[in-house]
Amino acid sequence: MNASLQQIDIRSHLKDPSLFREDAFINGKWVKAKAGTTFSVNNPATGDIIANVANLNGADAELAITVAEQALIGWRSKTAKDRAIVMRKWFDLIIANTEDLAILMTLEQGKPLVESRGEVAYGASFVEWFAEESKRVTGAILESTWGDKRMLVLKQAIGVCVAITPWNFPIAMITRKIAPAIAAGCTMVIKPAEQTPLCALALAELAQRAGMPAGVVNIIPSDADQSIAIGKVVCASPTIRHLSFTGSTEVGRILMAQCAPSVKKVALELGGHAPFIVFEDADIDAAVAGAIASKYRNSGQTCVCANRFYVHQKVQAIFVEKFAKATQAIKVGNGMTEGVSQGPLIDDAAFAKVEKHVADAISKGATLVTGGKANASGLNFYEPTILSNVTSDMLITYEETFGPVAPIIPFDNDEAVVKLANNSQYGLASYFYSRDIGRVWKVAEALEYGMVGVNTGIMSNEVAPFGGVKQSGLGREGSIWGMDEYLEMKYVCVGL
Numbered sequence: 001m002n003a004s005l006q007q008i009d010i011r012s013h014l015k016d017p018s019l020f021r022e023d024a025f026i027n028g029k030w031v032k033a034k035a036g037t038t039f040s041v042n043n044p045a046t047g048d049i050i051a052n053v054a055n056l057n058g059a060d061a062e063l064a065i066t067v068a069e070q071a072l073i074g075w076r077s078k079t080a081k082d083r084a085i086v087m088r089k090w091f092d093l094i095i096a097n098t099e100d101l102a103i104l105m106t107l108e109q110g111k112p113l114v115e116s117r118g119e120v121a122y123g124a125s126f127v128e129w130f131a132e133e134s135k136r137v138t139g140a141i142l143e144s145t146w147g148d149k150r151m152l153v154l155k156q157a158i159g160v161c162v163a164i165t166p167w168n169f170p171i172a173m174i175t176r177k178i179a180p181a182i183a184a185g186c187t188m189v190i191k192p193a194e195q196t197p198l199c200a201l202a203l204a205e206l207a208q209r210a211g212m213p214a215g216v217v218n219i220i221p222s223d224a225d226q227s228i229a230i231g232k233v234v235c236a237s238p239t240i241r242h243l244s245f246t247g248s249t250e251v252g253r254i255l256m257a258q259c260a261p262s263v264k265k266v267a268l269e270l271g272g273h274a275p276f277i278v279f280e281d282a283d284i285d286a287a288v289a290g291a292i293a294s295k296y297r298n299s300g301q302t303c304v305c306a307n308r309f310y311v312h313q314k315v316q317a318i319f320v321e322k323f324a325k326a327t328q329a330i331k332v333g334n335g336m337t338e339g340v341s342q343g344p345l346i347d348d349a350a351f352a353k354v355e356k357h358v359a360d361a362i363s364k365g366a367t368l369v370t371g372g373k374a375n376a377s378g379l380n381f382y383e384p385t386i387l388s389n390v391t392s393d394m395l396i397t398y399e400e401t402f403g404p405v406a407p408i409i410p411f412d413n414d415e416a417v418v419k420l421a422n423n424s425q426y427g428l429a430s431y432f433y434s435r436d437i438g439r440v441w442k443v444a445e446a447l448e449y450g451m452v453g454v455n456t457g458i459m460s461n462e463v464a465p466f467g468g469v470k471q472s473g474l475g476r477e478g479s480i481w482g483m484d485e486y487l488e489m490k491y492v493c494v495g496l
């Protein structure tokens with residue numbers, strides 16, 4: 001441990017201190033790493049060490065895969081209704097413990113408490129939704145082309161699955177994967193991000209209280225070095241039938257390649273670089289509200305954050321003026337303080353990337369409208385920032401910033417702006433503001449993105465399909481289609 005860092009006991013913040021877990025969760029038991037090692041988890045707002053969590057390795061991952069395989073037999077043979085009853089109890093427990101889960105999240109991830117509470121509700125909604133959806137899995141009876149044969153399609157659980165998740169949504173990125181998997185009858189091994197294992201472990205504690213059988217949900221925390229080793233083990237394992245990953249495009253490519261030899265099914269929720277277009281007929285106040293929500297939520301550390309603002313020349317001045325005023329009203333500080341609406345960035349590397357993007361833009365001629373520097377609240381806090389006169393040679397227009405910086409690029413015609421918006425390797429979220437119904441249809445259809453927000457800066461919920469095109473990934477999460485990832489179709493042909 002770095003001697004300058006304080007070790008804080010965060011149990012005192014919780015109504016139910018038993019939600020704070022530092023061991024891994026395998027086969028319904030709290031276990032240490034086989035090697036006996038731990039890694040520290042820091043509060044990004046203060047640098048304090050808040051936990052020393054079991055640091056699992058490849059051998060631990062093998063064990064988790066084995067118990068998940070053993071648990072599969074019992075879990076998939078339950079009726080969907082019985083699985084739904086356990087999931088519904090789990091949902092109720094997550095909601096009942098919202099405040100403690102939100103506190104754990106703010107302490108390990110940094111986002112303001114109000115956002116953490118929102119994420120608990122959002123994360124829980126996938127458990128509720130897929131508990132309901134589990135009862136609606138339907139196969140088919142096909143019209144046979146043979147008089148003496150009957151043709152059916154069954155939908156069955158794919159088997160043992162693995163999930164690897166990022167730090168920016170420590171609960172929702174996990175429930176968006178576990179919920180459809182276990183609803184379908186699969187079992188799962190989950191490796192949370194190094195920075196945010198505590199929420200994942202608290203979810204496991206609540207799953208156990210809900211009556212989840214041992215081995216159905218297994219959480220294997222690790223540090224970044226062991227993640228690489230665990231990644232190799234799970235990708236190579238013939239027992240694992242499906243890998244679901246949320247994280248950077250770079251790591252997604254590695255995992256996809258590692259899954260190729262075993263021809264494993266993969267679902268990838270990767271990086272984004274969302275355009276946000278303000279047309280000349282937009283409701284400017286609504287566009288400003290949407291820009292604030294989509295840009296600065298989670299300090300700009302979401303895959304669906306607006307990363308490029310294209311604003312029509314005719315409304316640029318008024319939009320920038322109002323956007324700057326709203327940006328300056330954002331209260332930056334420790335997320336545990338009520339009233340704070342922007343917390344720190346996750347770590348030094350995230351802070352350095354934001355500084356680099358701003359410096360690069362300014363060196364190439366961008367104008368700093370507001371922000372552009374560290375905030376005095378402590379480690380890794382960055383001022384909400386707006387840059388104008390941004391041009392497409394600046395890093396910020398094509399690399400994911402993952403920070404609270406809004407670059408403004410003027411435009412003057414629809415075709416040109418759609419072309420600019422689509423000029424990205426990414427294709428996750430996009431946004432635009434217009435009141436012209438013809439333009440709304442044309443632009444929504446022309447944007448090469450998995451999700452389009454029209455006159456809104458927030459669009460994700462459990463009912464809608466979440467996911468991207470191009471190098472933003474493969475597959476969709478949530479919605480009536482989210483369980484398809486975890487179900488195989490089996491064709492049965494019956495001779496009479």
Ligand code: NAP
Nearest residue numbers: 165166167193194223224227231247248251269270271303
């Ligand atoms: P990351 O560096 O790709 O890490 C994501 C997860 O992968 C972490 O659990 C990490 O473990 C693990 N990992 C890293 N290298 C690995 C390897 N070689 N083998 C196995 N596991 C490995 O991404 P991040 O920084 O946590 O998250 C930010 C990124 O996620 C952004 O690009 C963002 O756009 C994307 N994201 C996408 C969505 C979406 O739905 N499309 C949602 C949220 C975030 P360690 O933490 O232990 O290194």
